[in-house]
Amino acid sequence: IDEFQDTSDFQWNNIRPLLEEAVANGGKINILGDPKQAIYRFRNGNVELINTLSKMATEWKNGNQPTDKNVFNNHTAIEKIPLDTNYRSLENIVEFNNQYFKNISFFNNEKINTIYQQLNQHPKKSNIGGLVELTLIPNKCDNIDEMYLNEIKRIIEQVQELGYTWQNIAILVRKNKHGVEIAKYLLDNNIDIISSEVLLLKNDPHVRFVISLLQYINNPKDNIAKTNILIYIAKQKKLSYNTDLDLESLTNQNNDIEQFITKYYNKFNLLKLQKKDWYQKVELLYHIFNLDELKSPYLLTFLNFVATFTNQQQYEQHQFFDYWEEKKDKISIVCPPNINAVTIMTTHKSKGLEFPIVIYPKYKSNHKQESHWVNIDNKSLNINEDSKLPTSIVTFSKNTALSVWNKEYQQEINDNLLDNINVDYVVFTRAQNHLYIIKEKESKQENTIDNYLEQFFSNPTEPSKHKINRIEDNYDIVRYTYGTETYPTKKDTNQDKQIIKITETKSFPIQAKIQTHSLKTLTEAAQWGDLIHAWLSKIIYPNDIQKTLDMIDHTRTLYNNEKEQIKNLINNLFCPQNKELLFGPEGSTIRTEVEISNLTRGIRRVDRLIIAQQNVYIIDYKTGKEHHNAYSAQITEYAEILTQMGYIVKTKTLIYLSKSDNEIYVHQV
DSSP, rough: OSSGOBBBBHHHHHHHHHHHHHHHHOOOOOOOOGGOOOOGGGGGGGHHHHHHHHHHHHHHHHTTSOOOOSOOOOOOOOOOOOEEEESSHHHHHHHHHHHHHHHHHGGHHHHHHHHTOOOOOOOOOOOOOEEEEEEEEEESTTHHHHHHHEEEEEHHHHHHHHTTTTGGEEEEESSSHHHHHHHHHHHTTTEEETTTTTTTTGGGGGHHHHHHHHHHHHHHTTTTHEEEEEEEEHHHOOTTTTTTOHHHHHHHEEEEEEEEOOOOOOOOOOOHHHHHHHHHHHHHHHHTTTTTGGGHHHHHHHHHHHHHHHSSSSSSSGGGHHHHHTTTTOOOOOTTOOOEEEEEEEETTTTOOOOEEEEOOOOOOOOEEEEEEEOTTTTTTTTGGGGGOEEEEEEEEEGGGGGGTTTHHHHHHHHHHHHHHHHHHHHTEEEEEEEEEEEOSSSOOOOOOHHHHHHHSSSTTTGGGGEEEEOOTOOOOTEEEEEOOOOTTTTTTOOOSSSOOOGGOOOHHHHHHHHHHHHHOOOOHHHHHHHHHHHHHHHOOTHHHHHHHHHHHHOSSSSSSHEEEHHHHHHHHOOOOOOOHHHHHHHOEEEEEEEEEETTEEEOOOOOOOEEEHHHHEEEEESSSSOHHHHHHHOOOOOOOHHHOOEEEEEEEEEEOOOOTTOEEEEOO
């Protein structure tokens, strides 16, 4: 069992009977964990489980029967094997962590002392050098956040001068909001970053704008969506809220916002957009608002997300916003591996990872009043026996210390202190070569972890004293260093890997789409063709025919005459005599809107591909006039690519779909 220190009581009680059974039958259990890295109490992780097992192991070692049977039955020996060699960090970082955390008995907390008093890691013999730097910024100034950002940039530039690259650097933060602020600052300063939180589509302002547009198109009375649209346009066009924009009046009148939008984006047409499917809406919005010119990886990934929704069958089309709400916290840009960019992540996500350079901005945390379940002592509260409660929720604050729940309050204070110390330990031990800590100067001499950190550097004792240096600069900033700067190894600076910038990411689906139907010359015929292709792509196997017809009946984006036209085309196309043509031999695999490519020809999209083992049957739909030569060359190109991929092309079929008479024309190439 790995990461045992974060196991909850519920998890342990579920797995414990299995483990006891295994041990009773001669088995052996290996449990790996480090109570110093227990940082998931907010997910009910209980560090006391591993502490108790550790205590039981000590009792066995001393020849005594363990006294605590609540965690594990004591019918077998428990052995504790400390792993005291640190293969990750350089010597000075290991020494700093040993001295800093080992002396944390400063807090006079029994649980903390039990966990940290035995800390004594040894660095790998060849891991010499290493640097720890503490930067203290003034706590009484108006631009504290800016000072944090400037210090981060200074450190990045400083380690670059030593030979480190962006991909060697990780910035670890306690809260996502700080990660977002740092990411924006670094990007504004032309420093590439990678961050799971920052790369979420929902955090991109352009994607949020498109979502608001879709919400407005879906419901023109949505005042929140209208407000977001107006604010975005105002920022893009640098409008004045006083003279150019009256949010209150605009958001209360449906016609005004469309008139306002068309004043700056004259191709916007609400009625036309309402008739499109989701993919077509988004693609057209990109063109109307010039978003396609941004070549934004966020927008391109979002378009792919919409395409996935359009082609799936689990959700009805009117459930798009439900689908977005379900997925938005997970959908992000997929970055290539080995990208040369600074990593930004939360301290919790960094666990188990390592980085040559770690930067840790320790922003001041505002302790919120939190509610906790407590056991009720009905007698002390003078509660009537008939109405007594076994438990209740109590909001903990300083006043709680004066109440009957003083014991519970003090326990929470101690547990919270351990959480903060453990988070620091996790961060400090992620660094391989350099660890940079940035924090505000302490204004009060309180018994806090931040005060202890500052005192460790400002009032050093042996054996740390001879390795600590104090530096001051012109901005009332104080820096302390422990150890010396260390140059990167060849492994750290290996640049033979592929380097790709996020800003150059391209989405092949939209690229291929624009090549064939440029949105700038989008005609009514091309719009009809896109619509037909979208509906036909939903029919993969025979049982999809009726499902698609039903979906057309229930869609709100088509007029009744358009619904009938599309349904007639589908019925005429998927008639019994075309069954073998469209579904191939029995047992075939069918794919629609398939992207194929080779190194020289780029991406091509096949409307319908039937795969029967190594044999393939290519079908391409055409809604325009018959151009056998041009279309034959196109489908022949598809065949050549598939042949290079190892398939045997059996047939190449062009199917012309006539809008005027609903007739189907089949042409074999």
